[in-house]
Amino acid sequence: QVQLVESGGGLVQPGGSLRLSCAASGITFSYYAMSWYRQGPGKERALVARIDSEGTLFYADSVKGRFTISRDNAKNTVDLQMNSLKPEDTAVYYCNAVLVFNDFWGQGTQVTVSS
DSSP: OOEEEEEOOEEEOTTOOEEEEEEEESSOGGGSEEEEEEEOTTSOOEEEEEEOTTOOEEEOGGGTTTEEEEEETTTTEEEEEEOSOOGGGOEEEEEEEEETTEEEEOOOEEEEEOO
């Protein structure tokens, strides 16, 4: 079956960095657009960054210049490097894989930015 497993979340101070990773199995990974979403307290889930099968990138305005998404098709992983973290980045971060009508989600990993 399809599995998306996130890792790398945790507690970090403002200005710090974290690297999230998502390991995919059960899909032909290289065909899928891979994304990171987040859902903060009392907020709706929102797109943070996306990298499609051709490597085209998208970032939400709130993370441009601070976050970097990358993928390794040989390892079936997609990473999110998060720098200069702010308290408002606190959220559960979810990995997402999409190909036409196939839409898969990970279980999420908590990121807390606090002093």
